[in-house]
Amino acid sequence: MQRGLLVAVGAAVVLLVGSRARAQGVGETCAGAYEQAQQLVRDRALLRARAELRLCASSCPETLARDCKSWSEVVERDMPSVALSATSADGRAPGRVRVLLDGAPLVDALPSAPVEVDPGRHTLTFEDAAGTRVVAVVTLSPGDKALPIAVRFPAAPPPPPPPLPRxxxxxxxxxxxxxxxxxxxxxxxxxxxxxxxxxxxxxxxxxxxxxxxxxxxxxxxxxxxxxxxxxxxxxxxxxxxxxxxxxxxxLEPVVPAAPAPGSALLPDGAALSLRGAF
Missing domain, CATH: 1.20.20 (F1FO ATP Synthase)
Known part of the structure; x- marks a missing residue:
């Protein structure tokens, strides 16, 4: 009888400790998301702030969750987006084009829908299948929606001329x-x-x-x-x-003689250069 009572008390203690641990874990998740979301909104890191606000709304008590939902509406309102497009030198579609945002991959192919980006100054790098790159620098303000960013790839350079005969x-x-x-x-x-x-x-x-x-x-x-x-x-x-x-x-090929001393005008006409063998 006494042994059964001890087992029951031990089981109750284990359950109580586990419940408190789970409650404490939920509380830490809520507090972290609540504080981190506010800081990210202040830093204009709206993409990360939105993720934290969603975590806050799902893990916090109703009072705090209500704040997170209200902030989420502001984030969605201020979140900028860009409409990306590109053409080749002749005005045709350049095929598959990937885009980098500040050096990090943004999209692997040009999407038809606008892409959300944090506000601020950004460098967008468009790269076609041949490795040709076109860079666009833009500054996005809060609330800019589907801002058009269109680039044109340059024509391929002409092939080099054949080498002149020696x-x-x-x-x-x-x-x-x-x-x-x-x-x-x-x-x-x-x-x-x-x-x-x-x-x-x-x-x-x-x-x-x-x-x-x-x-x-x-x-x-x-x-x-x-x-x-x-x-x-x-x-x-x-x-x-x-x-x-x-x-x-x-017969052996003729070895060209060394050029005679002389002068030559540089292509830009800025200076003279002397050439010769002495």
Whole structure:
């Protein structure tokens, strides 16, 4: 009997302590939200103040909750909002655009409805899918509703011009032209030698069929001269073509000479700069 009484008393103490702890916890939540909301309203941090006022209205007694509800109406009245829009350089929609508020993400895509923002001076950064950014600085007063903030993205920069040919690159074709001429002349000489050799063989065959072995010395000598001239022409052509090809593939690019001393006017005309090698 005595043991059962002690158990009952212990259970009652536990319940009482738990109830007081819960009551004390609710009281601290209410007091914190009540005080914090007032400070945030004074600091014009209306977004955070609204969250604290909602917590106050749900956790405080009716007397304090009534104050929080009244302050909430003022916060909703003074809460500014902005209507965000953007266009590309040609006036079209720029696609997906995200917006940063004072360096922190605000929206990942342009919304159709206005976005609420605390009053004060803010920097809005619009960024398209290509990473191009446009910055707008605005000052919002309490009560500004759906203030239009429209930006236009600049046109993409033109591609850089192709690099100008270097002096060595420009001079290389001229330096390699005469070896090609030498190769061409050698090819012509080879052709002449081949023609004279073939002609000598044809003429010798004709003499054999017409007058051999009693052909005149002049006719035989003419064939020997053609063969000799053909051999010389072919030899000269072979050497010329070989030398030209060798020079063509072994020529080094010309190294541009150092510029002579001189002066140049800067693009803005502000000063003169001397250039040269001494």
């Amino acid at each position: 002096a060595a690159d420009a001079a290389a074709p001229a330096r390699k032209r005469w070896p090609l001429v030498l190769v061409g002349a050698g090819a012509v000489a080879l052709g002449v030698g081949a023609f004279l050799g073939v002609k000598g063989h044809v003429d010798r065959g004709e003499l054999r069929s017409r007058c051999a072995p009693g052909c005149s010395a002049g006719e035989v000598e003419a064939i020997d001269v053609a063969w000799t001239a053909g051999a010389i022409s072919a030899g000269v052509g072979f050497v010329a073509a070989g030398v030209g090809a060798l020079l063509y593939f072994q």
